[in-house]
Amino acid sequence: MTLSCFKAYDVRGKLGRDLDANVLRAIGQGLVAARGARSVVVGRDVRASSERLAAALIDGLTSAGADVRDIGLCGTEEVYFATDHYGADAGLCVTASHNPIDYNGVKLVGAGARPLSPADLDAVREAAEAALAGFAPSPAPGDVTPADPRDAYVERVVSFVEPGALGPLKVLVNAGNGAAGPTFDRIAAALAKAGARVEWVRLHHAPDPSFPNGIPNPLLPENQPVTGDAVVAQGCDLGLAWDGDFDRCFFFDHEGRFVPGEYVVALLAGAFLARAPGATIVHEPRVEWATRAAIAAAGGRAVRARSGHAFMKAAMRDADAVYGGEMSAHHYFRRFMSCDSGMIPALLVLAHLSATGRGLADLVGEMRAAFPSSGEINFRVADAEAAIARVEARFGAEACARDDLDGMSLEFADWRLNLRRSNTEPLLRLNVETRGDAGLLAARVAELTALIEGME
Incomplete structure (x- = not known):
C-alpha cells in the first residue's frame, strides 16, 4: 500500500480515504523503525478525530518500543518546544491546521525539533507502508507518560519581550475555536503578572471541534472581515488571529485592515x-523588497531560502540567523529551536508598537507605499511548464537579475516577479511587487495573468 498522505513536509489527508487510525498506528511504528526513536513527544489539535488518531499513533510508537510523553491538546509549536525541552528523539503533532474539517494529519520533527528532510520523511513513509503490510511488536513495549511543558513553554515565549514595557494597548485576539485559546490564556496571565499593560478582547476563544465559526484560516480573504470588523467595533489598537494549530499569526490594524x-x-x-x-x-524570494530594504537600513545581513518550513529551518541553522520569515505567516526564531511560532511574533509586534509609539497602520502604510505587492495569485493551468515558458519568453531577456532558488524570480529596475509551482497543491503561484508604483503593479499583473492563462 502506498501512503498518499505523505506530502512534501508532513502528513496530511482526507479521513477515511488517505488516513485513518490504522495508518497513524503504522506511522508511529514506521517512525521508530526508520529513525530509531526511543523517546517521542505527541500532541494534538482540537479536531474531533485528533484524539482517536493520536491514541492510534501512540499505540504504534509504544508497540515498536518507544516511550511517549503525551502533552494532549496543544499547538504544533508546543510539540516543537517539548521535543527539545525533554530531549526527545522526535515530536509529532496530530493536526490538520487550516485544512477542511474532514482532514487530518501529522507534523513531525526530529531531535532538537529539527525538521525531517525529504529523504527522512520518505524513509518514515516506506517503513510505515511496511508496517501496514506486517508488523512484529517489540518484546519490550514503551510507556506512555502524560506531560505538561506549558509553563516552561510560556516562560520561553514571554522571554522574547519585556512585559513591563508592553502597552498601553487594547488588542483583539481571535483563536478561531482552534487550539490557541488555552495556551494564549497562560501567556496573557504571565504577561499581566510581569506588568504588561494590555487589554485583551477575546473572540471565538474556546476550542470547539465543530468549528462553529468556520475552519480557522485567516489567510483567506473571506475569513478576514470577522476579525477586522471586531477590531473596529471594539475600538482596538490592532487584532491578532491564529490558524487551527496556531503556528501562524495574522495581523489587522486599528482600521480592521489585514496586514x-x-x-x-x-x-x-x-x-x-x-x-x-x-x-x-x-x-x-516570493516577495522580498520591503524585507531587504528593512534589513539594509538596519545594517543586517539578508539570506534567501526556499519557502517551506524544512528549507527555512535549515537555512536558519546554517546561517545562525536570529530570525526568519515567510509571507505565509510562518516566523522562525533562533531562540526557539529555529522553529516557527504563532505566539512569539504576536508579542514582538506588540513590543515594537509599544517601543515606537506608532500604530500598525502607520508602520505598514509606509511599506505598502514604498513596495506595493500583488499578494499571491493562484492559477490552475493545464500545462505549468508552458505557462512558465511564456512568461520567461516575454520578460526573461529584459530582466536585470534572475534567481531560480524557488521558482523563477525576475527582477527589473522598478518591478519584480516570482512564479513558482506550489509545494503542496496543483497550483502555479504568482507574486509581483514594484518600487512605489501601484499603476505599474496593476499593469504587470494583468499582462502576466494573460500570459499564464494563455490568452496572449
Missing part, C-alpha cells in the same frame, strides 16, 4: 536588528 505577511516579515526583521545590529535574517 499582508511580507510587511510583517519586514517589520520583525527591523525590530530584531534594532536589538542585534549586524545579525542575519532569513527570508524567502
Whole structure:
C-alpha cells in the first residue's frame, strides 16, 4: 500500500480515504523503525478525530518500543518546544491546521525539533507502508507518560519581550475555536503578572471541534472581515488571529485592515536588528523588497531560502540567523529551536508598537507605499511548464537579475516577479511587487495573468 498522505513536509489527508487510525498506528511504528526513536513527544489539535488518531499513533510508537510523553491538546509549536525541552528523539503533532474539517494529519520533527528532510520523511513513509503490510511488536513495549511543558513553554515565549514595557494597548485576539485559546490564556496571565499593560478582547476563544465559526484560516480573504470588523467595533489598537494549530499569526490594524505577511516579515526583521545590529535574517524570494530594504537600513545581513518550513529551518541553522520569515505567516526564531511560532511574533509586534509609539497602520502604510505587492495569485493551468515558458519568453531577456532558488524570480529596475509551482497543491503561484508604483503593479499583473492563462 502506498501512503498518499505523505506530502512534501508532513502528513496530511482526507479521513477515511488517505488516513485513518490504522495508518497513524503504522506511522508511529514506521517512525521508530526508520529513525530509531526511543523517546517521542505527541500532541494534538482540537479536531474531533485528533484524539482517536493520536491514541492510534501512540499505540504504534509504544508497540515498536518507544516511550511517549503525551502533552494532549496543544499547538504544533508546543510539540516543537517539548521535543527539545525533554530531549526527545522526535515530536509529532496530530493536526490538520487550516485544512477542511474532514482532514487530518501529522507534523513531525526530529531531535532538537529539527525538521525531517525529504529523504527522512520518505524513509518514515516506506517503513510505515511496511508496517501496514506486517508488523512484529517489540518484546519490550514503551510507556506512555502524560506531560505538561506549558509553563516552561510560556516562560520561553514571554522571554522574547519585556512585559513591563508592553502597552498601553487594547488588542483583539481571535483563536478561531482552534487550539490557541488555552495556551494564549497562560501567556496573557504571565504577561499581566510581569506588568504588561494590555487589554485583551477575546473572540471565538474556546476550542470547539465543530468549528462553529468556520475552519480557522485567516489567510483567506473571506475569513478576514470577522476579525477586522471586531477590531473596529471594539475600538482596538490592532487584532491578532491564529490558524487551527496556531503556528501562524495574522495581523489587522486599528482600521480592521489585514496586514499582508511580507510587511510583517519586514517589520520583525527591523525590530530584531534594532536589538542585534549586524545579525542575519532569513527570508524567502516570493516577495522580498520591503524585507531587504528593512534589513539594509538596519545594517543586517539578508539570506534567501526556499519557502517551506524544512528549507527555512535549515537555512536558519546554517546561517545562525536570529530570525526568519515567510509571507505565509510562518516566523522562525533562533531562540526557539529555529522553529516557527504563532505566539512569539504576536508579542514582538506588540513590543515594537509599544517601543515606537506608532500604530500598525502607520508602520505598514509606509511599506505598502514604498513596495506595493500583488499578494499571491493562484492559477490552475493545464500545462505549468508552458505557462512558465511564456512568461520567461516575454520578460526573461529584459530582466536585470534572475534567481531560480524557488521558482523563477525576475527582477527589473522598478518591478519584480516570482512564479513558482506550489509545494503542496496543483497550483502555479504568482507574486509581483514594484518600487512605489501601484499603476505599474496593476499593469504587470494583468499582462502576466494573460500570459499564464494563455490568452496572449
